[in-house]
Amino acid sequence: DIQMTQSPSSLSASIGDRVTITCQASQDISHFLNWYQQKPGKAPKLLIYDASNLETGVPSRFSGSGSGTDFTFTISSLQPEDIATYYCQQYDNLPITFGQGTRLEIK
C-alpha cells in the first residue's frame, strides 16, 4: 500500500494567515492526489483534485501543488469557515489511501 504522511497533524493559525499543509507519498504517485475538507459531524468534501485543480464552487483561496512524492495544500487567507480537518488522498494505486489528517484551529 502507498503510505501518505501529512504534516503537521494539527495547526493553529489566525484569521487572514497563509496556511500550508504538506503530504508526502511513500512512492511516486505522479499527480494522482486529491484534497478533502471535513468539518465536525460531516462527510468529507472534495476541494482539490489531480493535485492542483480546484473543484467547482470552491473558493480560490484554496490551492494545491506538487507531483511525485511531495504535495502542498495552501489556504492563502484563512477564514473562520475554514476550520476543519484536511486530508490528502492518493489514487495512483489501489487500495486508495488517505493521509492521517491535519486539524486546523483558530489561534
Next chain:
Amino acid sequence: QLQLQESGPGLVKPSETLSLTCTVSGGSISNTSYFWDWIRQPPGKGLEWIGTIYYSGSTYCNPSLKSRVTISVDSSKNQFSLKLSSVTAADTAVYYCSRRTFGVVSWLDPWGQGTLVTVSS
C-alpha cells in the same frame, strides 16, 4: 444532483456481520463513468477506504479487510451494499458511501452523510 444515503443497523454484536446499503438518487448506478465506494472513519480517527464496485459487479476490496468484506450492487434498486463479517469493536466507525470517477483522473464525490455503526454486545 446526485445524492447517496447509507442505511442499516446502528448496533451490531461482536462476531456478527455488519450490513449496510447505500441508495443512490438523482443518477443511475449503472452509469459507466463511475465506481461506487465504501469508506469508514473510527470515532476521532482518520479515513480508511474499504472497497469499490463497478455497475457490472466487479469489485476490489482493501487487502486489510478483504477476507471479511463483500460488496454487491443491485442496479434495479439503484443501491450497493457492504457486508463485513466477524466484526469486533475495532470495526466501530462512521461508514460512508461515495461515488468515484472512472478515468485517469479520479476523485470521491459526492459522499453520503455517513452512518455510525457501533460494535458492542
